[in-house]
Amino acid sequence: MDIKLNVQGVLTDPKTETQVVLLRAEDGQEVLPIWVGAIEGGAIKFALEGILPARPMTHDLLKSMIDHLGFRVQKVIITEIKNNTYYALIYLESGGSLLSIDSRPSDAIALALRTHVPIYTTDEVLKQKAGDSLDTWLERLNPKDFGDKNV
């Protein structure tokens, strides 16, 4: 069954520039952490904070291209974890036809936030999530690492 996720925020580890996006199940307390690169984390933060850059960033270009080509993003799904790598699909529709495109979750989330479509995952992914690693990682952070929109 697909579980709807809300983006809670993006945390930064200032020592390593690693970022983690926290997604929380809409109907529960489970949190799915996804480690992303600094730029992808930034692209997600920009969307969360409603920042519109003067020039289109790469994910704004992605959205603009989908619009121009007559398609609409319908939803994104974080589909599986294999060897600690997360996989996602972006669903696009146009005139009744639906297609899905392989993506990293970071790109899928950055696009979902810009197009205001839901983000889903599955029970299996939530069960596999690396909760312990997140706890260890969170313990290393200071409160100041948590931005405005973060949990």
Added chain:
Amino acid sequence: MDIKLNVQGVLTDPKTETQVVLLRAEDGQEVLPIWVGAIEGGAIKFALEGILPARPMTHDLLKSMIDHLGFRVQKVIITEIKNNTYYALIYLESGGSLLSIDSRPSDAIALALRTHVPIYTTDEVLKQKAGDSLDTWLERLNPKDFGDKNV
């Protein structure tokens, strides 16, 4: 008149992490330097070196999406410089129709290299190029900052 450009390489300033993409006019000696972010520079380097990452990076996703939606990249043009900001257009075609999409040059170049389409600019842009700034910047670099594929 449109002038065809070849990507000569990407230089990195290790102090600031700024990168500059060097484009050389195919029929001349003129070089157009374009300053880009570290990630966009990386996306261009990956394409120059033919590196295929295990998971699609953002520009690979952009290419994949265009393919899936039945379009083809035809060319990209670096169209103008305003207030030290460079502008580009990505031209897409499908079944005889052609459309252009506003883009930063870095995204346009990263996409052009992945889709093997030509990169153009205009006489005006080449004339306006910040040649002096490039020389100053180059003087600060050491030979080791120049990678394999760089000039």
